[in-house]
């Protein structure tokens with residue numbers, strides 16, 4: 001099947017080996033405009049290799065890629081205009097300041113000198129690096145380099161953004177700002193693919209997730225696991241309470257959470273079902289201290305899939 005050139009970013013059946021190592025064996029994904037998609041998987045499963053192929057920086061052994069309707073390998077320049085790439089580690093030029101780094105990239109994307117400088121200062125403000133404008137980029141801390149790298153990916157206002165571990169090295173405030181910036185960019189119509197190992201953080205940032213395992217994307221099976229994880233709620237009562245027994249008496253299936261009988265997980269149908277269960281537990285005078293969704297759905301789904309692999 002051919003890729004749909006109407007989607008902002010699409011890949012089908014991508015594969016790539018390094019010698020005898022099959023880094024990516026079968027990867028497919030699609031990101032429409034205005035959508036943030038997470039790329040999730042364990043170390044070495046092929047995320048960076050896949051992202052490099054999507055960005056046109058690595059030749060696939062097979063499969064197809066489309067960036068804003070262009071093939072990044074066959075029509076490199078045309079695709080690059082629409083693509084912002086943030087690598088997991090920013091390479092910097094020793095002699096250039098932060099402002100010069102961004103201006104140089106702006107110029108490379110065809111901006112005239114003054115608009116390129118103005119864009120550089122704007123972006124430095126966006127990523128809170130204005131005070132480092134005249135500092136050499138090499139002196140920045142790891143987190144500051146990440147922010148400069150994000151600014152560099154945005155220089156030419158691309159329609160598609162591929163961000164490899166953008167939150168790594170960022171302090172808590174910068175992570176919140178990154179999340180807000182990513183959502184604002186999506187609201188502006190950008191298609192964004194983002195990889196991260198901090199899944200709880202992705203929960204609030206992304207619209208959907210693509211899971212990868214051993215070089216392959218997992219497709220619709222993974223969506224069902226995420227959906228199930230979203231409906232997993234945790235119940236915690238005062239120590240000494242046997243929540244499991246109460247749920248058993250109610251005929252409600254439960255899963256253990258560690259060894260403590262005062263904690264259990266249940267799968268609710270929806271929020272109304274959760275509310276009804278809460279009312280029953282309170283009515284039965286169970287001394288509850290917490291009742292709510294079991295944390296990050298992406299994290300839950302990831303752990304479930306890892307478990308299945310063993």
Ligand SMILES: Nc1ncnc2c1ncn2[C@@H]1O[C@H](COP(=O)(O)OP(=O)(O)OP(=O)(O)O)[C@@H](O)[C@H]1O
Nearest residue numbers: 018021022023041042043044045046047048049050
């Ligand atoms: N240039 C290369 N030469 C040889 N092997 C490589 C090369 N790049 C990646 N690999 C191998 O391909 C596999 C996938 O690597 P990749 O960096 O894509 O994984 P990843 O999912 O991004 O990992 P992480 O989460 O640790 O960043 C790994 O086994 C890795 O050792």
